[in-house]
Amino acid sequence: MHDEGGDKKRVIPAPLESEPRVHKARRAAPADAIRPTRAEVNLEALRKNLRVVKKHADGAKVWAVLKADAYGHGAPAVARTLERAGADGFCVALLEEGVELREAGIVAPILVMGGYYGGAYAEVLARDMTPVIYDESHLAGFAAAARALKLDKPVDVHVKLDTGMARLGLRAENLESFADKLTNVPELRPSGLMTHLASADALSQEHTREQMVRFDEMTATLEKKGIRPLVRHAANSAALLRAEARLSAVRPGIALFGVSPRAVGNDGDVGAPFDSELAPVMRVRTEVVDVRTVPVGQTVGYGGLFRATRDTRVATVPMGYADGLSRQLSNRGHLLVRGKRAPIIGAVSMDMSMIDVTDIPGVGITDEVMVLGAQEGPQGRDNITADEVASRIGTIAWEVLTSISRRVPRFYREQ
Numbered sequence: 001m002h003d004e005g006g007d008k009k010r011v012i013p014a015p016l017e018s019e020p021r022v023h024k025a026r027r028a029a030p031a032d033a034i035r036p037t038r039a040e041v042n043l044e045a046l047r048k049n050l051r052v053v054k055k056h057a058d059g060a061k062v063w064a065v066l067k068a069d070a071y072g073h074g075a076p077a078v079a080r081t082l083e084r085a086g087a088d089g090f091c092v093a094l095l096e097e098g099v100e101l102r103e104a105g106i107v108a109p110i111l112v113m114g115g116y117y118g119g120a121y122a123e124v125l126a127r128d129m130t131p132v133i134y135d136e137s138h139l140a141g142f143a144a145a146a147r148a149l150k151l152d153k154p155v156d157v158h159v160k161l162d163t164g165m166a167r168l169g170l171r172a173e174n175l176e177s178f179a180d181k182l183t184n185v186p187e188l189r190p191s192g193l194m195t196h197l198a199s200a201d202a203l204s205q206e207h208t209r210e211q212m213v214r215f216d217e218m219t220a221t222l223e224k225k226g227i228r229p230l231v232r233h234a235a236n237s238a239a240l241l242r243a244e245a246r247l248s249a250v251r252p253g254i255a256l257f258g259v260s261p262r263a264v265g266n267d268g269d270v271g272a273p274f275d276s277e278l279a280p281v282m283r284v285r286t287e288v289v290d291v292r293t294v295p296v297g298q299t300v301g302y303g304g305l306f307r308a309t310r311d312t313r314v315a316t317v318p319m320g321y322a323d324g325l326s327r328q329l330s331n332r333g334h335l336l337v338r339g340k341r342a343p344i345i346g347a348v349s350m351d352m353s354m355i356d357v358t359d360i361p362g363v364g365i366t367d368e369v370m371v372l373g374a375q376e377g378p379q380g381r382d383n384i385t386a387d388e389v390a391s392r393i394g395t396i397a398w399e400v401l402t403s404i405s406r407r408v409p410r411f412y413r414e415q
């Protein structure tokens with residue numbers, strides 16, 4: 001990973017036959033689409049966000065975080081677009097996510113951050129991915145794999161340190177003994193050092209700064225043992241956009257998809273976005289498939305959660321919780337139709353949901369319905385953001401985007 005982005009002609013060998021095979025995920029493709037429910041991914045917005053991120057990175061390498069199918073946007077197309085647009089490398093959580101990128105023809109460096117390899121160590125190396133290691137078992141596993149593959153030079157690995165996230169990573173008290181073991185494994189070269197920030201979007205930067213002090217201290221401990229990685233990285237989108245922890249590389253995820261983190265206070269209040277130039281990349285749209293009038297007093301949907309207090313025009317849309325429209329939006333959320341907000345009424349069901357269009361004249365079958373994104377129509381212009389949906393149901397934009405399920409085909413557009 002130290003020569004990030006340099007050698008685009010790298011040959012990717014096939015994985016070993018003796019190991020578990022890692023398969024890429026299967027998702028609905030545009031050619032499978034029969035329903036009008038689809039996600040549209042704007043590749044020009046993605047490129048623009050990369051430019052914004054690079055400006056903030058101020059010379060640090062940008063390794064785009066594309067885990068969870070590139071935050072729901074479809075990892076192969078996103079990676080190909082970002083690779084051509086100058087991303088220096090990619091980070092994934094899972095080995096199989098890295099395999100999917102290699103099979104999509106990605107030659108840029110890929111860092112496997114999750115650190116769970118399920119015994120498929122040789123596959124990581126055979127596919128020329130850079131493993132993140134934080135556990136002694138990784139040392140033996142990768143050393144054996146490197147020997148089996150008869151690699152002619154040491155394998156680059158990144159070491160993960162726990163500086164306050166308490167999730168993965170070596171802790172300070174175990175660092176020296178780990179370093180001794182690592183220096184005795186000639187097959188591995190610790191070329192990178194990483195940590196992950198727990199509170200990069202907190203109103204106070206205190207926790208982040210404490211973590212970075214610990215990161216420096218732990219780096220110094222390793223240096224005393226002769227371990228001097230070429231790159232160190234810590235910043236996620238929030239840290240990057242606040243000019244914290246930039247070091248020699250940054251790992252933005254959500255910012256690339258057009259959502260700017262905001263400062264979150266202890267009371268849960270959120271401030272203004274750290275960046276105002278980022279543009280949303282995904283729109284989710286569907287169409288009205290049914291319109292009916294429900295008389296006053298009648299209920300709508302499972303459990304009769306909505307009861308009409310007037311004669312109500314109800315439009316049905318083919319998008320439900322199995323597509324990623326949270327059931328918590330039942331009787332609470334909105335969708336856009338003809339450029340205007342229509343309240344979701346009753347329970348969101350698995351494949352469908354209903355909206356009240358009584359106050360939106362002229363709604364008919366095949367009218368476009370916007371689930372996420374902006375819409376302009378005869379009734380005006382409005383926008384539903386991932387942030388808005390997240391705050392309505394008490395979650396974060398990351399979850400809203402990654403919840404758009406594989407049933408929803410992704411269509412790629414240039415604008």
Ligand SMILES: Cc1ncc(COP(=O)(O)O)c(C=O)c1O
Nearest residue numbers: 065196236237251252253254255
């Ligand atoms: C280790 C690591 N680095 C970077 C990121 C990117 O974070 P963000 O999407 O907030 O930029 C993540 C995502 O959660 C992560 O787990």
